[in-house]
Amino acid sequence: MSFLVRLPQLGAGQAWRDAARRLASHRIPADQVEWARFDQPQGLLADRPLPAGTGGHEVRASKDLIALLNSVICHSDEQAMALCYQMLLRHQQDPRAAQNPADRLTHQLHAMDKSVRRDIHKMHAFLRFRELPGSGARRRFAAWFQPQHFITERAATFFAKRFGDMDWTILTPEATITFDCGRLYFAPPPPSRPDLPEDASEALWAVYFQNIFNPARVKIAAMTSEMPRKYWKNLPETRLIPGMLADAERRVEAMRQAMPSVAPERAQRILERLAPDPMPTQPQTLEEAALVARSCARCGLCEAATQTVWGEGDATAPLMIVGEQPGDHEDLQGRPFVGPAGQVLRSQMAAAQVGPVWLTNAVKHFKFQPRGKRRLHQRPNQGEVQHCRWWLDLERRFVQPRLTVALGATAAFAVTGSAAAIRDRRGNVEAAQDGGPVLITWHPSYILRLPDVEAQQARAQLRADLTRAVEILA
């Protein structure tokens, strides 16, 4: 005995699911079921009703499988419904088959699903509303669309969510969807393609479509692969394409022929007004130095880094603390010592009750290596430190600190000129190249890299050194 399931014009998805579940619960083999859509001629297919009631077998389907089948039954292929039922039966024996992309039936269903989803996507994209005359509070629109598969009902929710504050009707060969005051209504399709009134916005849209096209980059294959010709007949803009293409060559040639023209007179006036004041080559104040340093290009670091990170603090302070170079956070914010190492320094400064201070770095640009999503800090080389000393020297000349604290080897090298190992120098007071005492201590980022016990110790040493700096100045 075989069965025939005829799906209705509206609500076909639900009807298929009900029928398939009942058939599968009786374990009716796939070859004993015939599936027909509403529009298939009755003729030879006499109705043969489904088995009564639910059968003895439980019918299971994973969430993914349900989504897949819901989509595939919209496919215009007559086999779609039968293939879906085959898959449902198969899933009862072998639940993994539906997840194996190399399986033949799964592959076939995935391909059909893709085609259906693409068609829905194209309906969302290529449907064009025209405004209808109306006098109510809500504006009224209508559209005609011819999908390839039976997708009208599935595509409707998108429009309901998007065009909530207007009333509209979408007509397709399969159904009529009306959205009226926030509710969706489904009805049988119109007998033929309706005549929709002209819409003035279409002329503006045509202007836009023609002018956003760059005639110097014609790529017709790329256009048709995304906007297949089967959709063209209902799109208002596609009839402009032949003309745009015919004119493209001429427009490009005209561009090429056109010699660079003489600038209009007002251009010169505007550019003169915009021209920046010449930068002083030898800054006379700290502010001036900071300004000029912003566009520093003395070494190659400026191009990779975001910005110059100039020192900050009290410009009259007796104490200057010099770090190595800005890190990731400092580079983004344009301020020194705001990252994790800066936090360590600032907390130790607070503990040591450090008074007014000028905080800066030996090198003013962040040096790094991009690695995945992170920028790995790289130590500046001696050349870069030498280049940047020009700025550090200026800063020191304007701030005139009575004592300098150099954090770590790079800062110590920049201030004292000695590149000797920092381990032996920490806690010592040395002489700066431009005169004045320099107290040498750990760089806080070094402390961050140490294991816990040693970090505790180094942190205490940093605090002790800062305390000593306060005492020296007292």
Next chain:
Amino acid sequence: MKRGLQEKLAILADAAKYDASCASSGTTRRDSSKGGIGSAGGTGICHAYTPDGRCISLLKILMTNFCIYDCAYCINRVSSRVERARFLPDEVVTLTLEFYRRNYIEGLFLSSGIIRSPDDTMADMVRIARMLRQDHGFKGYIHLKTIPEASKELIDEAGLYADRLSINIELPQDASIRQLAPQKKPETIRAAMADVRLAREASRDRSFRGKRPARFSPAGQSTQMIVGADQATDGHILTTASRLYTGYRLSRVYYSAFSPIPDSSAALPLIKPPMMREHRLYQADWLMRFYGFDAEEITSAAPSGNLDLAVDPKLAWALAHRHSFPLDVNRASREMLLRVPGFGTRTVQRILAARRSGLLRYHDLLRIGALMKKAQPFISLPDWSPKGLTDSANLRARFAPPPEQLSLI
């Protein structure tokens, strides 16, 4: 002389056609079920395609093409004699909404020439976005091209209305920017990108009560680089791009082949746009973002500093690293599978899923959607071995297009 809306639209759409960005995806989900108009979220929709192969997803226009800057590569520079026009804020809002209601677009991409001052210009753009969002309850996509010199307050407000902000880096090397766009400052452009990144991160931090601040530019930020207007190599371009991705968490870097512009500046060549170069850069960019390649790895296969125009960058890399192949598809790691030419991210994902159900054979891979013609020399399967193919001298020639006689013109 007053211009009609059609005329203005023609001028200001034409002026916007050099902007490559078209994305309308990746923002927060929202729709008009609780009032207003429009929806967004998930994947964006391309509503039409023009014969240049690019999609129309957003109404991409300039607020005005008057500009006080003089960037040599730009049609709107102050020294150009191009026709000028300027939209009123109301006109931009009306166009956006009317086009949106007819399902022509996903939203608005608003850029602008700089008039009066960067702050004045940015304030007008923010006003348009505010009118759309607040006065009309517009839920569609808004992309604002920010003016890097504009004040932080304006950018902060822009980020509240816009789904995406972008700031064009314009050229891959600072020296070229200083030369070709003398009024722009590369360090200011980067600092503006850094500010957007920080503002986005701050907007994701919950307060101590678990409340989230307003979303800031939820679809991220992007930028555009012009290719072929200066002497920078692909190596320079990709290094810059990778720095921008890591430094400012950009969603996209767009590469725009320098296109001849009418009334062009004498400082630039009147060349045909290097379209293949642009295409290869996009492929390389994809390798950096989705396939775990470093900029250096990609360009190491290209000693000249420029990508091979005849074969795609992944194939070029594989040809230069044949010692890593052939790869046993049934055992190889995800990272290595991603390096096989002809295997896309989705193919790799399917291979890994299918491996759970048993050994994969040649025909399974075909069904899964791998481009086997490309993959053949680089993989081995129970029923396929490339034998000498991997090391054969003419392997590149199998993939490169046949040599062509150079055109004499």
